[in-house]
Structures are given as C-alpha cells and as structure tokens.
Amino acid sequence: MSYSQAIKDILNILDLNIIFNENCLSTEKIKGVFSRIFHGFLEESPTCxxxxxxxxxxxxKWGYTSSLIKMPSVSEYVTYIRLKKRRFFCKKCDTTFVLDTPFVSRNNCISNNLKRLIAKQLTSKHAMSDIAKQTSVSTSTVSRVLKEWYEPIKKYSYELPSVLCFDEFKSVKKVAGSMSFIMMNGETNELIDILPDRRLPKIENYFNGFSLANRKQVKYVVSDIYQPYITLTKRVFPNAKVVLDKFHLVQYLGRAFQRIRIKIMTQLKCKEADPKVFKIEKPHEISLLKH
Ligand SMILES: [Zn+2]
Known part of the structure; x- marks a missing residue:
C-alpha cells in the first residue's frame, strides 16, 4: 500500500485524484488550538x-488554489486537510476554474465526512452545543448541517393556499378560548381548518407547523381588524399583505355611525324640554344608516 493510500484510508477519503506525499503531516496552532494538518493535492485533468x-x-494549467478543510478528529486532535487544488484556464472563454472533489462541497470548509458525523450525532439525544464541542465546530455549523441533511417534519398533510381568510366564531362550551378560529381558502372558498382557540400564541404555534417555504407563498391574509391576526401575519407570513374584508369594514363603519348618531341625539335631548320633538323617526334612521 502506498503512503498516500494509507493516509486516505485513515481519513476515509475515496477520491482517487487526491494525493498525499511523504512528510505531509504537520502540527499547527489554528484558532488557538494545536491541530493536525495533512497537506494534500488535488490533481485531475478536466475533460472539458x-x-x-x-x-x-x-x-x-493555471497554478494552484489552497483551502483548509476540517475533518473528523484523529486521535483527539482537531484535524484539517490543507488541499492544494489545481486551477485551470480556458483559452476559449477566458475563465479560470477548479474541479470539485466529492469529499467537500464547493465553497465549503467542512468536509462531508465531518458533516456525516454531525448528522449521525444529531439523531441522538444531545444538545447542539454538546455535539459542536465533540466535533470541534460551532453550534451554528451543527444547525446548518441539521437544515442541510434533514427535512423538517411535516405536521400537516395539506399546504397553505396563497389567499387565506380568517374569522372567529362561538363554537362549543368545552373550548379554552372564548372564540374559535376558522380559516378558509380565499380562492376556492373552501374551509381549510378550525382551531378551538383564536388567541395569538395558539394560532402562531399552529402556523409554524407549516414550512417557511409554504408560508412564504401566502400572498394575502383577509381578516377583520383583530390586532393578533395582523401581528400573526407579520410574524409568520413574510410575503403576505393584510386585507380588511368588506363585510367587517362596513360593520365597523355602521357601528361608528351609530355611536355618533346616539351621541348627537343625547345632546339634543339634554337641551330641549320635549325630547319627542327631536326623535328621528324609524324610516329616516334607516335611510341615514344606508348612506
Ligand atoms: Zn471555457
């Protein structure tokens, strides 16, 4: 077995184009930690x-470019490969390029072997910070591996439409909230779901069960002026606009008009001796409300 192959077996590298020469191992202090560095070359001839x-x-051929790639630890040492990759120049399109290797993704400094180890540890009951410590990476790297390697669990079997209509109603006495939440597809007028409680933490938790990609597809949320719905839209639907529906808008205007009318009538009644004189007869009242 060649020296290069022995190193590749230790580091579990299968790429045939990576070569390690003799005396390729050094110890350096990286980010304040004594680490093992394997110096390797990626020599490959491109076909096109x-x-x-x-x-x-x-x-x-157009020189080399070097990158430091973190590997799983060897004998409890933080381990890296300083990989010199051959650069190439294309005379036809005047561009330079470097060939990829399967053991590390492009523009990445964490090897796929290390990512695989982190992904495996993520299946155990350990905190992300503990996994980060064990694998000598940051907690944000562990979080990125989680997003890259695992699909989020789908809580619901259906997707959200681009137009959502919200409202509330009195359902049954057993429910915790005073009002229940109802949701409809604004394009097909189909009922999507009913939740027992319309309060913000409950409905926010419900909508966070949908993927961010799906929530980003929601363009409009049609509702009344209930503030938690507006807050919810800002928090969970980043691309959605709030639309106040016509029914509730007319209802609010009608109530406001009634309040002013009653206030004026009360003032007039106070000033005059006979309140009957200033009473608005029913047909006039209806006419005023209509306008
Ligand atoms: Zn070219």
Whole structure:
C-alpha cells in the first residue's frame, strides 16, 4: 500500500485524484488550538471547460488554489486537510476554474465526512452545543448541517393556499378560548381548518407547523381588524399583505355611525324640554344608516 493510500484510508477519503506525499503531516496552532494538518493535492485533468464545454485542447494549467478543510478528529486532535487544488484556464472563454472533489462541497470548509458525523450525532439525544464541542465546530455549523441533511417534519398533510381568510366564531362550551378560529381558502372558498382557540400564541404555534417555504407563498391574509391576526401575519407570513374584508369594514363603519348618531341625539335631548320633538323617526334612521 502506498503512503498516500494509507493516509486516505485513515481519513476515509475515496477520491482517487487526491494525493498525499511523504512528510505531509504537520502540527499547527489554528484558532488557538494545536491541530493536525495533512497537506494534500488535488490533481485531475478536466475533460472539458465547465463554462463553455470547450474540449481539453483549449485548457491549460493555471497554478494552484489552497483551502483548509476540517475533518473528523484523529486521535483527539482537531484535524484539517490543507488541499492544494489545481486551477485551470480556458483559452476559449477566458475563465479560470477548479474541479470539485466529492469529499467537500464547493465553497465549503467542512468536509462531508465531518458533516456525516454531525448528522449521525444529531439523531441522538444531545444538545447542539454538546455535539459542536465533540466535533470541534460551532453550534451554528451543527444547525446548518441539521437544515442541510434533514427535512423538517411535516405536521400537516395539506399546504397553505396563497389567499387565506380568517374569522372567529362561538363554537362549543368545552373550548379554552372564548372564540374559535376558522380559516378558509380565499380562492376556492373552501374551509381549510378550525382551531378551538383564536388567541395569538395558539394560532402562531399552529402556523409554524407549516414550512417557511409554504408560508412564504401566502400572498394575502383577509381578516377583520383583530390586532393578533395582523401581528400573526407579520410574524409568520413574510410575503403576505393584510386585507380588511368588506363585510367587517362596513360593520365597523355602521357601528361608528351609530355611536355618533346616539351621541348627537343625547345632546339634543339634554337641551330641549320635549325630547319627542327631536326623535328621528324609524324610516329616516334607516335611510341615514344606508348612506
Ligand atoms: Zn471555457
């Protein structure tokens, strides 16, 4: 077995184009921690240009580019590969490029082996901060691996439509809230769901069960002027606009008009001796409300 292959077996690297020479191991202090560094090369001849698909006759070697890639620890040492990748220049489209290797994603400094280890640890009952400590990465890296490797659990079997209509109603005595929440598809007029409680924490928790991608697709939320619905829309539907529906708007205007009418009538009654003189007869009252 060659020296290079022995190193690759230790680091679990299957890419045939990565080479390690003798004396490729050094110990350096990186971010204040003594770490093992394996110095390797990625030597591969491209068959064509990835930008213009021109064949290899137009491609020439163009120096190296180096990157530091974190690997799973070896003998409890934080371990890296300093990988020198061959750069190429395409004479046809005047661009440079570097070939990819399967053991690390493009523009990434965490190897796929290390990501796989983190993903495996995420299946155990450990806090993200503990996994970060064990694998010598930051907690945000663990969080990124979680998002990259695992699909969020779908709580509901249906998706949200682009137009949602909210309202509340009195349902049954057993429910915790005074009013229940009802939701409808604004495009098809179909009932989507009923929740026993219309209060903000309850409905926010419900909508957070849908993926962010789905919630981003909601364009309009049609509701009355109940403030928690407006707050909810801002929090969980980043691309949605609140639309106040016509029924509730007319209802609010009607109530406001009634209040002013009653106030004026009360004032007139106070000033005059006979309140009957200033009483608005029923047909006039209805006419005023209509206008
Ligand atoms: Zn090209």
């Amino acid at each position: 240009c990835p930008h213009c698909q021109s064949n290899h006759s137009n491609i020439i």
